[in-house]
Amino acid sequence: MQGLFNRAVQCFLRDTYGHGLWLAVARRAGVGPEGFEAMLTYDNAVTEAVLTAAVAELARPRETVLEDLGTYLVSHPNVEGLRRLLRFGGAGFVEFLHSLEDLPDRTHLALPDLDMPGLDLEDQGNSRFRLSCRGVIPGVGYVAVGLLRAMADDYGALVLLEHDGEADGAEVILIELLDGAYAAGRRFDLAVRAH
Numbered sequence: 685m686q687g688l689f690n691r692a693v694q695c696f697l698r699d700t701y702g703h704g705l706w707l708a709v710a711r712r713a714g715v716g717p718e719g720f721e722a723m724l725t726y727d728n729a730v731t732e733a734v735l736t737a738a739v740a741e742l743a744r745p746r747e748t749v750l751e752d753l754g755t756y757l758v759s760h761p762n763v764e765g766l767r768r769l770l771r772f773g774g775a776g777f778v779e780f781l782h783s784l785e786d787l788p789d790r791t792h793l794a795l796p797d798l799d800m801p802g803l804d805l806e807d808q809g810n811s812r813f814r815l816s817c818r819g820v821i822p823g824v825g826y827v828a829v830g831l832l833r834a835m836a837d838d839y840g841a842l843v844l845l846e847h848d849g850e851a852d853g854a855e856v857i858l859i860e861l862l863d864g865a866y867a868a869g870r871r872f873d874l875a876v877r878a879h
Contacts, residue, residue, distance in 0.1 A: 686731050689821060690720040693734055695763070696756045705741060712737035731821060747847070750823045754830025758838065770835060777841035777864055781805055781813055801828075804854070811861040816854035825855025832859065840865060 698706040710717050713733040720726065739746045758767050769790070773783030788800035801819030808814055815832075817825045829845050836843040842863040848856040 686726040686728065686820075687720055687724040688722045690726055690731055690734060691722040692757060692763075693731075693738065693753060694719040696753045696760075697738060699760055699762055700752070700756060701742070708741050709734060709737045712740060728820060735823075746823060747826045750826035751830035751833075754827040754832075755834045756830075757827075758831055758834035767838065770831075771838070777836055777839040777843070777861060778811075780835060780839065781815075781859065782807075784815065802854070803828075813859040813861075814848075815857040815859060816851070817857065818854045823855075825857055828855075828857055832857065 694706060694710075697709055706719070707717055709715075710719065713730070713736070715730065715734060735746065735749070738749055742749060757763055758770065770780065770787075772790075773780040773787070782805065784803045784805055787803060801817050801821075801824050804816040804818075806814040806816075815828065817828050825847050829847050832843070832845055836845075841861060844858075844860040844862060846858045848858050850856065
């Protein structure tokens with residue numbers, strides 16, 4: 685997964701902060717300016733070096749950078765494909781949440797060699813959920829928080845999200861759905877519209 689993740693970080697930094705920032709991060713991390721190939725595997729130390737360099741260049745906490753990455757992965761026009769994949773999970777935000785456990789299997793249909801984080805959802809009743817994320821990249825739970833926040837907006841749902849640390853080797857996210865129809869969600873069509 686590191687190639688895809690590293691490429692996502694590269695595109696996030698470039699698309700959000702400009703090519704100059706990406707070059708500064710790459711230089712600091714000891715990576716070539718061309719960056720990463722999504723389908724290649726890179727050592728975890730390279731991923732960590734890129735994240736550390738991004739945190740230093742942006743002068744922002746690692747958790748914030750990772751959460752912003754998760755939001756970017758759903759909301760930026762350059763990565764519309766991921767949003768579409770996630771929206772196939774259900775017509776509403778609760779259905780989407782319940783589809784998260786199946787996401788690694790759905791992704792493996794298209795990319796069999798991709799190592800996705802494990803996702804376990806526990807419905808705690810009263811519109812409260814507990815999502816456990818297991819991944820090789822420390823902080824993947826913060827990426828999930830950003831992604832969930834953007835997907836809630838996409839569905840028009842009002843939610844409270846909290847990264848609740850680690851338990852049993854997984855990062856835990858607490859989710860409380862306050863209103864499933866708080867606002868009009870973004871338009872979603874099953875077929876891709878021609879421009």
